[in-house]
Amino acid sequence: MMNIVLWIFQGLLALMFAMAGFMKMSKSKQDIKKQGGGRMDWVDDVSGSNLRLIGSLELSAAVGIIVPQLTGILSWLTPLSAIGIVCIMIGAIILHFRRGDGKQAIIPPALLFLMAAFVAFGRFALVPV
Numbered sequence: 119m120m121n122i123v124l125w126i127f128q129g130l131l132a133l134m135f136a137m138a139g140f141m142k143m144s145k146s147k148q149d150i151k152k153q154g155g156g157r158m159d160w161v162d163d164v165s166g167s168n169l170r171l172i173g174s175l176e177l178s179a180a181v182g183i184i185v186p187q188l189t190g191i192l193s194w195l196t197p198l199s200a201i202g203i204v205c206i207m208i209g210a211i212i213l214h215f216r217r218g219d220g221k222q223a224i225i226p227p228a229l230l231f232l233m234a235a236f237v238a239f240g241r242f243a244l245v246p247v
Contacts, residue, residue: 131200
């Protein structure tokens, strides 16, 4: 049962990070800001190259949280990818906190942080890969 729960969390994380990463890699800062409707105003605080870096890290995390375990090749990379997501979300929380964006901006990355931390713990300790 725990394996199923972990796979569901992994799938949700992969979906969220694939969409977010693809958006950051394929759209301009202005398009991202406009599409975000006020929730993506933080893009003004990072350079275009850093935005692309964040997007590439998110895409890598989306692949890493699913593919290694799914294929059985280097499956230990799956929990490491979850730890990478935890690090990305710590950065997001710090960015929103420094900008003074309020609780509403910190809740989504905090939830993703908790999901990724659960997957990392689950894949290391509960249902080891």
